[in-house]
Amino acid sequence: MRRLLPLLLLLLGTALPALAQPQAGSQAFPYTLKTEKLANGLTVVRVPYPSQGIVSYVTVVRVGSRNEVEAGKTGFAHFFEHMMFKGTKRHPEGERERILGTFGFDDNAFTTDDITLYYSYGPSAGLPFLIDIEADRFRNLEYSEPSFRTEALAVLGEYHKNAAAPYLKMEEALNAAAFTKHTYRHTTLGFYDDIKAMPEAYQYSRDFFERWYTPDNTMLFIVGDFDDDQVMQLVREHYGPWDRKTASIQVPKEPPQTQPRTAHVDWPQPTQPRLVLAWHTPAASANTSDSALQTVLVAYLVGPTSPAYKQLVLDKQLVEAIGSDYVEHRDPHLFSLTATLKNEKDYDRVRLALLQEVSRLAAGKVDAARVKAIQDNARYGALMALQTPRDVGIQLGWYAGILGTPDGLQRQLANLAKVTPAQLSEFAKRHLKATNLTLLSLTPKVSDAGGTK
Template sequence: MRRLLTLLLLLLGTATALPAAAQSGPTAAFPYTLNTEKLPNGLTVVRVPYPSQGIIAYVTVVRVGSRNEVEPGKTGFAHFFEHMMFKGTKNNPEGSREKVMGTFGFDDNAFTTDDVTVYYSYGPTAGLPKLIELEADRFRNLEYSEPAFQTEALAVLGEYHKNAAAPFLKMEEELNAAAFQRHTYRHTTLGFYEDIKAMPQAYQYSREFFQRWYTPDNTMLFIVGDFDDAKVMQLVRENYGPWNRKVAQVTVPTEPPQTGPRTAHIDWPQPTQPRQILAWRTPAASVTTMDAAIQTVLVDYLTGPTSPAYKSLVLDKQLVEEIGSDYSVHRDPNLFTLTATLKNEKDRDTVRLALLKEVSNLAAGKLDAARVKAIQDHERYGTLMSLQTPRDVGVRLAMYGGILGTPDGLQLHLQNLTKVKPAQLQEFAKKYLTANRIILLSLTPKVAGAGGTK
């Protein structure tokens, strides 16, 4: 629910320092080699050989998301700028890039999260030289007129209205408002509604945004598939080498400690099912701690199909349609959640207490070590099975690389997953999943729907 753009789904500052060239070999958890080079301008270029027979994925991650939007009145620009990046340059005016991409048969898209913006193209290796030229041009030389900017701003406003028609955006907004008082995670990736409405008047700011964040030292490029490495690197150096901007430095406000439980409630005016969220603010993902790996295991341990909560609430008593978590890795402390879609409003307290009981049991040391090991094995197997195409590999690498600040972030995370000990789950729950740190959000439909009553 909390990620408007459904994907898998971070460290302050720019990317971790790398030698001029480095190689990360395959492991049991990640069976592909990463050949990494950092250009003199700071651009990190990662090439991943993949047996895809003439197919490549070309994925660019910029370490800018809604987290970076620190100026009042200027939320939503990371997402908005994702749209503007398709508007063309002097050398390749709007529409010409898409025409070339279509000629080669490339699938081309992008998405924005709280912490990063990711652009990906997927298609034939034969088009790679032209693709490198086009991508370097737009990241160096993006151009668009004020009328084009204003037109796209209205399209983004329409996107907000479309998302607002379902309960998930409102739930995310209310949960963020309850959880964060100062940190920029308080607003969603789309931004505050009033700021989105005001975007057409912010043309000049948009130009500053591009200069501030779309810089080589704030960007990683992942090329995955079947290609000639030497030729690719020659083209990358030629086309990206002149890119010479430096990333801006801003201070993201630190969230003060939470001193007691918080609640939020939504009366939803349309038929839907009641929802319940339990949330706690928990540590950021980092390559130097086990916090992200622990929370990844906790998701399945508390709500997965082998958990007591799932067996009781979903299978036996059938009080909920589903339970789960919206946890994803973040650069700064964010939320670990337990979510439930109820069948009937009258069962809300029963469901909430059942989930709290599982957390309490965990904190008290009632642990099933065999189930922890099974979850770890399942995570490893699931990751391997999800890497079916160069695009799967490239997007996953880009997400973890951008959030964790190092191109091998995914491998490091997967290695940490295998190291999680049952005692660490208990320690984490005792420290972070406590009564005085909880945030409870409930949604009740005003009109009865799918068993909901009001």
């Protein structure tokens, strides 16, 4: 199974101070951050970066499929990622792309369960135009009902495309089994029937925009080579009049799982069998180490130095790959172990092998040297992942959106450095237990050659 955003395995040795004042860099995050909150609630973070005339412009809105609490109205956070490129009265559809294309900007976006993130990457010379255009669309998005209906059909086509591979159906089946109340029960794309009904929900889409695309629900990250005073003057000028307030909703809480659950997908075509073990685990938080523990736990249990990897992938060669779909979430979600098998008859052997590693960890049998090696490797990976302004901006925006604070990346990195073997063992004992487990399997259709089953 695969999430929309890959896992970010980042680590550092020292926490950075809060962002009330400009910061000095550190060995693991060697860039200065400057943060200002406008009167309307918009948080603006600037990161000077020696990129020689290049800038990254990242806008993160704290809205995802998590916010879709109304029956029949799922998938709208993702849908709005599409609609945000439709234009405004000042900059009609196509003009934004023409202007940014003139400068050579790379421009894209993605939606997850918890956030929607937009980024542009290109020359600093185009930054004044970019600030004007971005502020205009976030304040004054405009689209007609026919345009809305056309894009709704495009989103339906995107669902059909994704449904042609096993990952989406696996995620749907797992969510349906693991969640009974919380909005994580549906994927970012939404329930299929809701997607089909989208063309009739034009007015609701306008309401969705007014509810969530608000300055107090948005953070802006500008990373690269630019004049800070000039940038802030332009930001205040263009974003200052944005005056909407974010909506208040009650996301249903998921009750504790008290017994094992199973889900199964019969895949109608030949493919490799798949297995997912998933447990409910705590949300990511700026004030706890829960997400940091789970990030380290992935590498410890199924990383390339793990006994499970050596046994299942290298020695016995029962699986093509093992891994995890764990990604930080704003509310309690799932920690998972995944396996792509070579033969369906090995389901039980693979399942028991993975559970055995979890049991060893919960019993306190932890290889402290390997934990340290994982941390050292992650520290190197963190530095290597910050090679361009786009890398820095997206990672800052991701953790800010999830953790709700502009210094979210630094907090996550600091927590990752503090993970201890004893904490890993206690976490596994508390959360990775049989009554909290949801087991998903996928069985492919038998191929003509007979090699799948």
